[in-house]
Amino acid sequence: xxxxxxxxxxxxxxxxxxxxxxxxxxxxxxxxxxxxxxxxxxxxxxxxxxxxxxxxxxxxxxxxxxxxxxxxxxxxxxxxxxxxxxxxxxxxxxxxxxxxxxxxxxxxxxxxxxxxxxxxxxxxxxxxxxxxxxxxxxxxxxxxxxxxxxxxxxxxxxxxxxxxxxxxxxxxxxxxxxxxxxxxxxxxxxxxxxxxxxxxxxxxxxxxxxxxxxxxxxxxxxxxxxxxxxxxxxxxxxxxxxxxxxxxxxxxxxxxxxxxxxxxxxxxxxxxxxxxxxxxxxxxxxxxxxxxxxxxxxxxxxxxxxxxxxxxxxxxxxxxxxxxxxxxxxxxxxxxxxxxxxxxxxxxxxxxxxxxxxxxxxxxxxxxxxxxxxxxxxxxxxxxxxxxxxxxxx
Numbered sequence: 001x002x003x004x005x006x007x008x009x010x011x012x013x014x015x016x017x018x019x020x021x022x023x024x025x026x027x028x029x030x031x032x033x034x035x036x037x038x039x040x041x042x043x044x045x046x047x048x049x050x051x052x053x054x055x056x057x058x059x060x061x062x063x064x065x066x067x068x069x070x071x072x073x074x075x076x077x078x079x080x081x082x083x084x085x086x087x088x089x090x091x092x093x094x095x096x097x098x099x100x101x102x103x104x105x106x107x108x109x110x111x112x113x114x115x116x117x118x119x120x121x122x123x124x125x126x127x128x129x130x131x132x133x134x135x136x137x138x139x140x141x142x143x144x145x146x147x148x149x150x151x152x153x154x155x156x157x158x159x160x161x162x163x164x165x166x167x168x169x170x171x172x173x174x175x176x177x178x179x180x181x182x183x184x185x186x187x188x189x190x191x192x193x194x195x196x197x198x199x200x201x202x203x204x205x206x207x208x209x210x211x212x213x214x215x216x217x218x219x220x221x222x223x224x225x226x227x228x229x230x231x232x233x234x235x236x237x238x239x240x241x242x243x244x245x246x247x248x249x250x251x252x253x254x255x256x257x258x259x260x261x262x263x264x265x266x267x268x269x270x271x272x273x274x275x276x277x278x279x280x281x282x283x284x285x286x287x288x289x290x291x292x293x294x295x296x297x298x299x300x301x302x303x304x305x306x307x308x309x310x311x312x313x314x315x316x317x318x319x320x321x322x323x324x325x326x327x328x329x330x331x332x333x334x335x336x337x338x339x340x341x342x343x344x345x346x347x348x349x350x351x352x353x354x355x356x357x358x359x360x361x362x363x364x365x366x367x368x369x370x371x372x373x374x375x376x377x378x379x380x381x382x383x384x385x386x387x388x389x390x391x392x393x394x
Contacts, residue, residue, distance in 0.1 A: 002213055002262035010149045011175040012252065016241075018179040019139045022052060022094070023059035025175055029135055031092040034063040035085045037105045039097045041067065043141060046185050052096055052139065064088045069097065072277050072284065073104045074158045075120045082111040082119060085134075093136035095173075098194075099145025099284075102138045103153040106171045109134040120157055124166050133170040139177045142186050143248040144194030144285060146201055146255025148176035156278050162365065163278035178252070180244040188235055192340045193285030195231045198251045199224060200288045204267045205260025206310070207377045209303055213262040220259040221313045223250050228314065231340055268375030269295050272388060275362045280351045289342040290349045293334040294391045299378040300326045345392050359389040 013021055026034060034056055036049070043049040049065070056063045066081050085093065085108060093112070095105035111119040113132045122128040140148050147153065151172050154165040183191070206220045227250050233243035253259065272295065273287030300307045304322045311317040311329025319325035334344050343349040363385035366374060370382035380388075 002210060004261045006257060006261055007169070008149055008172065008256045008258070010173050010256075012149070012178060013175065014178045014249070015245075016179055016181060018177040019048070019052065019182065020055060022137070022139060022177050023055035023061060025177075026056070026092055026094065026137065027059045027061055029092065029174065031061060031135070033088060033090050034061055034092045034094050035081070035088065035090040035105075035108065036063055036065045037069065037081065037093060037095045037097070037101055037108065038065070038067045039069040039071075039101045042185060043096050048139070048141070048182065049096060052094075064090065069101045069104045070281075071100050072156050072163065072281055073100045073107075073154070075107075075124070075155050076158060078104055078107040078111060078119055078155060081108040082115065085112045086115060091134065093134055095136070095138040096141065097138075098140070098142030098190075099147040099197075102140075102145070102147035102173070103155065105136050105138065106133075106147070106153040106173075107155055107166075109136040110166075110168075110170060120155070124155060124157075124164055126166075130168065130170055135174050137173050137175040137177070139182070140179075140248070141182045142190060142194055143180075143183055143244070143251040144190075144197045146198065146251045146253075148173060148178065149252045149256035151257070152255075154274070161278050163274040165274075176252070178248055180241055180248045181239075183244050183248065184239050189283070189341060191235055192231075192342050193283045194251065195227060195234070195247065195340060196285035196289045196337065196342050198227055198247065198254045200269060200285075200292065201254040202259045203292070204270060205257075205263055205265055207266055207299075207303070207306060208260075208263040209306075209377060210263060216259065216261045216263060219253075221310070223253055223259055224314060226250055228336065235340060264376045266375045266377045268299075268377065268380050271366055271374045272362075272380075272385065275365045276349065276351070278365065279358075279362060280349075282349055282351065286343050286349055289337040289344060290346065290392055291388065292337075293330055293344055294388045296330045296333070297327070298384070298388050298391065300330065302378040345394050347394060354389075354393055359386055359393060362389050 095102040230243040276287040307326035308322040315332040373379035
């Protein structure tokens with residue numbers, strides 16, 4: 001087992017009616033005023049937002065509300081949220097929604113605590129390293145990004161088209177309220193995208209050239225198998241608590257670093273996908289499945305044994321020829337994405353076949369115009385990125 005440091009301080013309150021404990025828990029932190037952050041309005045239609053507001057009020061907490069977070073959250077909204085939080089003297093930020101809302105709340109919390117710096121130009125561009133944040137938590141309504149336990153957050157600068165992440169322990173929420181029943185109202189495609197994202201967070205950690213981490217492998221492989229197993233019922237049944245609870249819990253485990261202990265994160269597919277969602281505003285999970293099989297076929301020779309092992313674990317491929325096993329496993333994963341309604345090429349993603357100029361633009365954004373490589377498993381150059389975008393461009 002390789003060396004690692006691991007701390008995931010987020011308190012998880014999981015199960016039916018978990019969200020009803022939010023007010024009392026937040027009050028216990030010495031909070032005076034809460035900023036509630038939400039997305040496109042579904043939490044209003046279901047009555048969840050009103051219920052949370054009532055709960056805070058009953059606990060004697062003041063609150064203010066900001067809604068309208070986009071699926072690919074933008075920095076201009078974060079700046080507005082920071083200004084509102086400053087004006088209202090907020091000292092706790094509560095996200096009510098999925099990963100985009102939680103990422104937005106994380107950025108608002110950091111920006112509020114470091115208000116002498118611009119959240120994008122200084123902090124998100126790594127010119128200034130924040131050393132403090134505002135306490136924040138979340139009520140999760142979609143199992144997907146794992147942002148409820150992760151140390152990362154992703155924003156898009158709609159002016160430049162850049163989509164960038166910030167990793168810092170400050171991004172860990174203090175508390176996450178996780179009631180699987182709150183996912184019942186999510187559209188099927190959103191649920192499928194969430195499943196794709198959960199799988200990808202573990203796959204991006206699984207592919208590392210160092211294979212001396214047996215326990216980490218078992219955890220990662222078990223999570224992947226569990227999500228694939230329960231995804232059928234989660235997508236077919238609107239109110240299946242068992243499948244929704246299993247997938248929600250896996251989402252948290254997939255991005256809290258547990259499935260990659262002793263390994264380096266790769267996240268090449270995330271970077272390739274980020275440029276698609278930054279340019280075309282497509283769903284994050286869909287951008288990942290569009291690029292995963294392309295990346296895998298382009299990279300599998302880096303460690304054929306690793307791909308062959310995963311093929312055996314996930315798909316029972318017992319081919320003695322490791323190359324055939326590896327490619328067979330990639331085919332099976334691609335077919336699985338299809339089976340749950342997720343895209344694996346540009347046309348299926350809904351953006352159509354792109355010009356060479358656009359492919360080069362995507363590669364430039366991905367690699368900072370060729371100044372850096374992406375990932376660790378097989379470092380991706382600008383030309384590699386162009387080649388992979390071409391492979392998906394049909």
